[in-house]
């Protein structure tokens with residue numbers, strides 16, 4: 001089989017990329033989705049707060065996904081469900097399998113990687129004690145409650161203050177569970193301020209910063225956890241230990257881009273984002289293979305996933321039509337306070353939004369972008385936090401005026 | 414003496430930290446720290462009649478689960494009452510986005526509408 005464009009993943013990123021590529025003139029597209037419906041993780045994110053940027057109104061996750069599903073269907077863009085991609089090669093051969101066709105290969109003109117991310121699994125956490133039933137990632141609990149209608153437990157402790165954990169604290173409280181505490185290892189929250197407010201404060205759920213779970217109790221079913229404060233080196237302080245009885249522990253300790261296929265294709269990953277290193281068009285180091293959405297770097301807002309995926313979709317279309325060009329080669333550098341940027345490099349003179357995250361909470365700070373010694377952008381910020389993705393706009397005139405091969409991003413206090 | 418109240422605006426993901434000056438009667442006099450005017454509306458509501466949107470799920474006769482939301486905000490203090498009514502209904506087997514599952518839930522004036530499709 002041959003296809004101009006193969007998109008791996010039918011979540012918000014894959015759908016937005018498909019729509020943008022179609023509108024840019026590529027009709028021979030195939031979306032491959034491993035689940036039994038389009039929509040990706042949004043299908044289980046039944047809370048609202050999606051779409052304010054993209055559609056100018058507040059939507060729930062399934063509603064946001066449906067807007068794109070409708071566009072895909074109206075444009076007649078083909079997709080295959082229940083189809084697992086097992087390999088992508090550097091020369092753009094995509095190998096996939098499903099029950100109907102068995103294993104099959106597609107030679108693609110271009111590939112867009114849009115596999116999303118997954119939760120940091122509990123095996124990766126170093127917590128003493130047994131592994132009784134009742135320990136779930138927040139996303140698994142979300143799937144149980146929102147898609148299957150089962151409550152995983154009644155008395156809950158949440159480790160990690162990522163947004164999914166906060167959202168689940170509210171969700172389970174509304175369904176009658178008692179959420180006893182949210183423990184966050186870091187001295188600041190991993191989730192958005194609005195979620196602390198509406199998911200925890202609204203229900204008087206305590207958020208313990210600089211706290212972690214040090215022991216898990218129970219043999220068959222979870223009976224309780226021991227939590228403790230941590231010192232500045234994140235080592236638990238013995239004297240501060242406290243036992244909390246509970247039957248459920250939710251883990252909300254961050255998301256990791258799901259890049260097995262990317263690695264298999266021999267594409268280098270950015271050590272900080274865990275996703276591919278890309279140029280402004282979201283093209284990886286292999287020409288014609290693009291990446292967008294949470295597989296590239298974890299976003300706070302699906303609206304930005306859609307925006308980024310449209311860039312990748314358009315760029316893939318231009319690549320297929322032979323219209324892409326590489327005029328420059330500029331590397332974006334960071335100072336450590338800025339942990340990473342996406343894109344990581346610029347190869348074209350075009351208006352570009354640069355997204356990044358910071359390493360710590362900074363108050364009354366400045367985002368500074370320099371070309372050598374020349375300050376190009378200096379933007380004051382009251383507050384910068386790791387949980388909140390930042391954006392800087394580079395106009396094409398600014399990019400055309402750059403002297404060096406490097407552009408540096410820093411935070412100055 | 415006027416009092417001060419610190420609020421996090423929850424209207425959009427920016428989450429502005431706002432300072433609200435309140436009169437003795439608890440009425441908002443001024444709002445600071447909001448990036449846009451929706452923050453002022455939120456602060457006024459939050460200090461006088463706080464409101465929230467409720468999202469949840471309902472089961473269909475077939476056993477399938479459909480997600481729902483209140484189509485406007487409801488008084489914050491009524492969230493659990495609204496949840497009880499949502500958990501008391503069974504939706505028909507064929508539901509589409511926007512279909513009313515409960516009209517005027519708990520007399521709030523808000524409808525509970527489907528946010529996903531059964532298929």
Ligand code: SF4
Nearest residue numbers: 422425428429449452
């Ligand atoms: S004040 Fe405006 S910008 Fe700030 S959080 Fe509220 S709605 Fe968003």
